[in-house]
Amino acid sequence: MSRYDVVVIGAGLAGLTTACQLAQNNQKVLVTATGIGALLLASGCIDVLGFQPADSMEPVKNPASKLDDFLAERPNHPYGLVGRANLEAGLNNFLKLVNQHGLDYKGDFNHNWLLPSAAGAVHPTCLAPASLAKGELSTGESMLIVGFSQMRDFYPTLISQNLNEQDLVKAEPCLIDVTIPRAGKVDVVPTEVGHAFERAEFRREVIKAVKSKSKGYQRIGFPAMLGLRQHREVVADLEKGLDKPVFEISALPPSIPGRRLYEALKEAFLQAGGKLILSGKIVAGTIEGGRVTQVQLETISRLKPIQVQHYVLATGGLFGGGLMAHQDGRVTEQVFGLPITAETNRHKWFNPHFVSPQGQPVFNYGVKVNERLNPVNGSAVPLAENLYAVGAILAESEWAHGRTGDGLAVATAAAVVKQITGNK
């Protein structure tokens, strides 16, 4: 007999939010994952619907009110299967989950924050950590944007110029040269800056370098690296020292807000009694008589079979490792060998425009599911009643088209938790 009721394969946003809620509903849950997925690569915000139509230059202000238009344009997107109620429930569950575990996310389904991106563009997002939400552009409050001379990949001048040119806010760059502890003189990475901010003496140095330049600006933006575990203290201390609101702007990976989110979800999961195996690759799964009977976990010495009641596939598509694109044009699902509808002519995988608002066709390839999120075959027949697929592994879920990846992860988590726990 297994010690677990459910195995969740994957520890990205979809896998962890599903696993946390199942564990909090008294399910015995094992999460096993090769890594922590896109959390370290993305902004740490929850994007639900950012642009509609996808090529619109106008960001969506209210995702709830634009959902039907989005589904009219993309009728096969899995938002249509999970439905508005699960999307809203997923967002509420997410807020409750992370805000009970040390984070402070703000927002709701009827509103998008309009935040400055690392390129000085507008990032419309539904739920954001409070530190990023304070960068809201629609308030029009002027901002000083601080960067570090040793840091590549965060350019205050680029951000300010782009914000100014779009007439969004008055913004001014401020490049400072301070000693970042334990970092080299060039190529400082976000994690080093995040740790540096947790030292009071480093904050004093930053405050000294910024304070006189901040006169005349209503708020001060920093790269999103204001501490990892001590984030709240860091922000409070900087605001006290600078005597102004301080906010964070998303930077390039590794994402510190994404890391904080991962840590909070992990803590919530472990506190609820879950077990997490990182570097735990599931290499195969068996489907017999319409049910999954086991999956095989790769361990250092052997393949270990795991047999439970329910299996959640949260392996994240091509980016996450759940799908593999082969040179001969095949696209395969890596654990169960589930059917994937994909173009075998590789030249059709990509849009001629690299940065296309419609995204890339190849990222729409994935696992087709029914309303219960059970994978189905080409005739829409469910393949295994105790197997559920969530997040970016789903077919037609290309996130760049409309900016919907995070919303889909939390919505499918809510839907599967209902299925497994019977809480309708």
Ligand SMILES: Cc1cc2nc3c(=O)[nH]c(=O)nc-3n(C[C@H](O)[C@H](O)[C@H](O)COP(=O)(O)OP(=O)(O)OC[C@H]3O[C@@H](n4cnc5c(N)ncnc54)[C@H](O)[C@@H]3O)c2cc1C
């Ligand atoms: C670079 C990048 C930027 C993004 N930016 C945005 C954005 O701006 N807005 C937006 O809405 N969405 C964005 N997304 C998409 C969004 O982050 C994802 O859709 C969302 O986080 C859901 O992720 P997921 O949990 O389904 O998959 P992932 O986060 O990819 O997680 C997959 C998990 O499965 C594990 N795994 C894979 N195969 C196996 C296996 N065989 N055995 C065990 N574990 C396995 C991986 O280790 C990982 O833990 C971005 C994604 C990427 C990659």
